[in-house]
Amino acid sequence: MNWQDGYVTEIPYTQGFYHHLSPANLDLCLLTKQVKSPRLDQRFTYCELACGQGLTTNVLAAAYPQGEFYATDFNPTHVAQAQDLAQATGLTNVTFSDQSFQEYLETDLPPFDFISLHGIYSWISGENRRVIQAFLKQKLKVGGVVYVSYNTLPGWAVMAPIQKLMQFQRERSTGTVVERLKTTLEFVELLKTNQGIYLQHPWLQSRLEQLKSQDVSYLVHELFNQHWHPLYVDEVMTEMATAKLNYVGSAHLVDHVDAFNLTPTAINHLTTLSDPVLRELVRDFYLNTQFRRDVYVRGAVTLSGEAQVSRLQNMQFILTVLPNLVKLEHQTGAGQVQLQASLYQPVVEHLASGAVTVGELVVRLAPQGITLQQIGQTLIVLTGLGYAHPVVGNGAQRERFNRVIIERAETAGELQFLASPLIGNGVKVSHLELLLLLAEQRQQPAVEFVWQILSRRGLQLTHEGKVLDTPEANRKFLKEQAANFQHQGRPLLQQLGI
Ligand SMILES: C[S@@+](CC[C@H](N)C(=O)[O-])C[C@H]1O[C@@H](n2cnc3c(N)ncnc32)[C@H](O)[C@@H]1O
Structure with a gap:
């Protein structure tokens, strides 16, 4: 067997940062489920399996100086990128390795408080899944937390035959992997004229269109x-049980609020199911779930109701977007959901001016008849939607990390996250915003500085879907963007400790 073990290595995976993997997010997930989690205000250990190019682990290492981070990915091209960023940014609390899961299992590593696996568990063989189970059993501390995401059934059931056909064709086609992808996508599209499977499953047509618009590396x-094995939730629960792990809940926080996701009929049905595994499985049928982000613990310590309330009241939250970007209307499994303005607007207003404890929010909102329970649920939804976040640090900056990311925007645009030790997470920043930050860093006049970089690299800005094709139009648009950023985006980043 070669080291690739059936996994694609011809082109690198996309450089992504995944905020669900942050200790702060996992901590909030556990708190909502009344389960004790490892402390984040003291030294902790964190491991990411299959870290890709390592952006998530690097950003988290920058956001948690008190954490000790380890990560592996057997593709040395990925790990070289990860190490390069760690070295350039001077991170001393992260260690990358290019070992396979089996080799990492045999390596001397510290016991971990957190182990995360994103986008790997359903793309490997059963044998490799068993190696991961052994790793979790051997390397996770008692009380430790696991994050595992995977392609899920029934959501992928209809696409499975298409993937099978693409896989079959891939082995028989020639050219680079990108050329073969193009050929196989064209091939499966041909079937549309034969109607059969597409007639039975009209949804496949739009799914295929959607796939074609996605990043080639991702596809x-x-x-x-x-290996491509979408899994039912109960199968993963059984496999995790071999590592003595119990399911806690979803790392995607809005999943915790049934009314946000499910119709009243579905909620009523689910409440009649007393078996928690069956309930979770049936929920996936109601939602036709395609992807799960699950949190497990090894030995759950249940928090009493009072302990949960006390921790929540002492937690601070902060807004991570401008208040006017908080949408109250969302399309979910329950249809068009309208969040209650009389509840969400006052909470958003109070968070907009800086970090506030939940206890303080309760005092401020009591005159409006808003209760602690309502505030708690509102904060879970706001955090799950990416509008708010718990505060976990004191704001002490890791300036060098963000400075290097900002510097790199001059020659490349793919690293679009900065580290916020205040919230213990990454913050999405566009390429243009990074260039404006670079102008600030170099104390240069923003518009001319950014335009020089863009024009040198042959880049043009787009506005309302149209490419701005003259220098004047680019400069004019840049001027507006720079002014907006100065008044809105920049103060928000400052508030997040960046
Ligand atoms: C889809 S990527 C996900 C990367 C990263 N977690 C992310 O979400 O950006 C899966 C990664 O798993 C790595 N991988 C696959 N099989 C592996 C194995 N047996 N041991 C270590 N890494 C493996 C691949 O090299 C690839 O980078």
Whole structure:
């Protein structure tokens, strides 16, 4: 067997940062489920398996100086990128390795408080899943937390035959992996004229269109691996049980609020199911779930109701977007959901001016008849939607990390996250915003500085879907963007300790 083990290595995976993997997010998930989690205000250990190019681990290492981070990915091209960023940014609390899961299992590592696996568990063989189970059993501390995401059934059931056909064709086609992807996508599209499977499942047409618009690296890693096994939630629960792990809940916080996701009929049905595994499985049928982000613990210590309330009241939250960007209307499994303005607006207003404890929010909102329970649920939804976040640090900055990311925007645009030790998470920043930050860093006049970089690299800005094709139009648009950023985006980043 070669080291690739059926996994794609011809082109690197996309450089992504995944905020669900942050200790702060996992901590909030556990708190909502009344389960004790490892402390984040003291030294802790964190491991990411299959870290890709390592952006998530690097950003988290920058956001948690008190954490000790380890990560592996057997593709040395990925790990070289990860190490390069760690070295350039001077991170001393992260260690990357290019070992396979089996080799990492045999390596001397500290016991971990957190182990995360994103986008890997359903793309490997059963044998490799068993190696991961052994790793979790051997390397996770008692009370430790696991994050595992995977492609899920029934959501992928209809696409499975298409993936099978693409895989079959991939092995028989020639050219680079990108050329083969193009050929196989064209091939499966041909079937549309034959109607059969597309007639039975009209949804496949739009799914295929959606796939074609996605990043090539993502598609190759999503669909071209030899092993591709979407899993039912109960199967993963059984496999995790071999590592003595119990399911706690979803790392995607809005999943915790049934009314946000499910119709009243579905909620009523689910409440009649006393078996928690069956309930979770049936929930996936109601939602036709395609992807799960699950949190497990090894030995759950249940928090009493009072302990949960006390921790929540002492937690601070902060807004992570401008207040006017908080949308109250969302499309979910329950249809068009309208969040209650009389509840969400006052909470958002109070968070907008800086970090506030939940206890303080309760006092401020009591005159409006808003209760602690309502505030708690509102904060879970706001955090799950990316509008708010718990505060976990004291704001002490890791300036060098963000400075290097900002510097790199001059020559490349793919690293679009900065580290916020205040919230213990990454913050999405566009390429243009990074260039404006670079102008600030170098104390240069923003518009001319950014335009020089863009024009040198042959880049043009787009506005309302149209490419701005003259220098004047680019400069004019840049001027507006720079002014907006100065008044809105920049103060928000400052508030987040960046
Ligand atoms: C889809 S990517 C996900 C990367 C990263 N977690 C992310 O979400 O950006 C899966 C990664 O798993 C790595 N991988 C696959 N099989 C592996 C194995 N047996 N041991 C270590 N890494 C493996 C691949 O090299 C690839 O980078």
